[in-house]
Amino acid sequence: MKYKILFIIFAFLFLTSAIIWQMFYYIPQKNIAIKSEGQQKQTIELGDRVFAPILVFHHIKTPSRFLGKLANNFFIDTESFEKIIQVLLKNSYQPVFVSEMATYLKSGEKLPDNLIAITFDDGSEDFYTNAYPILAKYNVKSSVYPIVGAHTDNFLTAEQIVELDKGGLVEFGSHTWSHQYITRLKKEDQYRELKSGKDYLEKLLNKKIETLCYPFGLYDKELEQMALDMGYKIGLKYNYSFWQDQNNLMEMSRLGIMPNVDVIKLLDKMRKE
Numbered sequence: 001m002k003y004k005i006l007f008i009i010f011a012f013l014f015l016t017s018a019i020i021w022q023m024f025y026y027i028p029q030k031n032i033a034i035k036s037e038g039q040q041k042q043t044i045e046l047g048d049r050v051f052a053p054i055l056v057f058h059h060i061k062t063p064s065r066f067l068g069k070l071a072n073n074f075f076i077d078t079e080s081f082e083k084i085i086q087v088l089l090k091n092s093y094q095p096v097f098v099s100e101m102a103t104y105l106k107s108g109e110k111l112p113d114n115l116i117a118i119t120f121d122d123g124s125e126d127f128y129t130n131a132y133p134i135l136a137k138y139n140v141k142s143s144v145y146p147i148v149g150a151h152t153d154n155f156l157t158a159e160q161i162v163e164l165d166k167g168g169l170v171e172f173g174s175h176t177w178s179h180q181y182i183t184r185l186k187k188e189d190q191y192r193e194l195k196s197g198k199d200y201l202e203k204l205l206n207k208k209i210e211t212l213c214y215p216f217g218l219y220d221k222e223l224e225q226m227a228l229d230m231g232y233k234i235g236l237k238y239n240y241s242f243w244q245d246q247n248n249l250m251e252m253s254r255l256g257i258m259p260n261v262d263v264i265k266l267l268d269k270m271r272k273e
């Protein structure tokens with residue numbers, strides 16, 4: 001009888017402690033599991049398509065009256081450009097360098113909301129005189145791909161490139177030496193175009209140049225491999241998409257911004273594609 005009472009007391013204590021353990025230990029453990037599941041969702045799976053818009057601009061200035069309609073598409077006047085920057089910032093877009101965007105994509109981390117890259121092709125002088133003062137006013141980063149072998153009055157000078165690089169708001173990348181229809185060139189000429197464009201900027205800025213902006217957006221797998229072997233890590237196309245394949249940073253998508261385009265509407269539209 002005595003043992004029976006002791007057994008009941010023991011069983012009671014055992015059950016009570018089991019219940020208490022469930023309440024105070026087991027349940028919090030379960031919460032931790034849910035939390036870490038949530039954290040995993042903050043990463044992106046390899047092979048995922050990622051919405052990471054890269055905008056392309058060429059000239060920020062009023063086009064000449066003598067230019068045809070097609071050429072005018074590459075010109076956005078200063079006032080409209082400032083409005084684009086204002087509206088992007090108002091809609092919480094966060095401008096980063098293309099290299100920073102690529103680092104996020106490579107890491108598999110979830111991209112911060114509304115990350116965007118603003119790029120300028122060819123490096124015409126109006127970037128220095130018209131675009132940069134606006135970008136600097138709003139503290140906005142941009143990536144510029146100058147044609148370094150084109151030494152004419154209308155392009156950025158070596159001094160301007162150095163000054164912009166020192167300012168910290170502009171990242172430079174290669175647009176080759178002289179902007180040829182590169183896929184149509186012989187292998188050795190392709191090599192020279194890629195290498196001279198890279199070497200020139202590396203020597204001028206004393207830093208590694210790892211981004212290649214394909215002239216006219218032309219590329220093929222062999223050119224990509226040649227660029228990779230040379231030390232390029234990012235390749236920029238010129239197509240109609242803001243979606244990136246994180247497994248293939250040698251084919252990052254970009255979309256050209258035409259005059260009179262509602263950039264926010266365009267971004268919203270492309271996000272759904």
Ligand SMILES: [Zn+2]
Nearest residue numbers: 121122215216
């Ligand atoms: Zn170009």
